[in-house]
Amino acid sequence: MSESKKVLEVVEAFMKEMCDWESKFFEEKMKLVDEGKGTSDCNKKYKDLLGSIFLRYSIRDGRTWARLELLGSSSPAMYDPLRDQVSEPEIIAGKAYVEVQQVEGFESKFRFGLVCVDGEWKIKRKDTFRNGKWEKSSL
Structure with missing residues (x-):
């Protein structure tokens, strides 16, 4: 399998797990809020799940991991x-970059920077395109 395919597999698997995580977290937390119940147990559960996703990818x-402290979800x-539109990876000197353009919602543009660690591609950073330039942001 080509390195480009490996990079894309990591990014797309990460995005899928994050989509599932955020959708479930949003739904469960909003249900608790609507019922007038506390959300601290829900927050703990989803913080742990998010941490395991981050460790994997x-x-x-x-x-980059600031989202663990500022848990957030949306719909x-x-x-x-x-x-989302996911670009073909650009691989330069052992680093890979993949741009993602949201086509609904906020229509944000961001890119993942990946490095190969022990033969596995891992996300090292995420940048969001704001005001005509890339700015480091949290996963």
């Missing part, structure tokens, strides 16, 4: 590999 970094979900 990315390299730990304070800024539609931030990532959706079936909805």
Whole structure:
């Protein structure tokens, strides 16, 4: 399998798991809120699930992993590999970059920076395109 295909598989699998995570978290948390119930147990459950997704697909970094401290979800979900346009990877000197254009919702544009660690591609950073330039953002 080509390195480009490996990179795309990682990005698309990450996006799918994140879409599932965010959709379930949003639904469960909103149900609790609508019922006037507390959400701390829900938050803990989904923080743990998010941490396991991050461990599987990315390299730990304070800024990149900030979402673990500021749990958030929305509808539609931030990532959706079936909805969003995912570019072919650009691989340069052991680093890969994949741009993603949302086609619904906020229509944000972001890119993942990946590195190969022990033969596996991992997300090292995410940048969001704002005000004409790329800015580091959280996963």
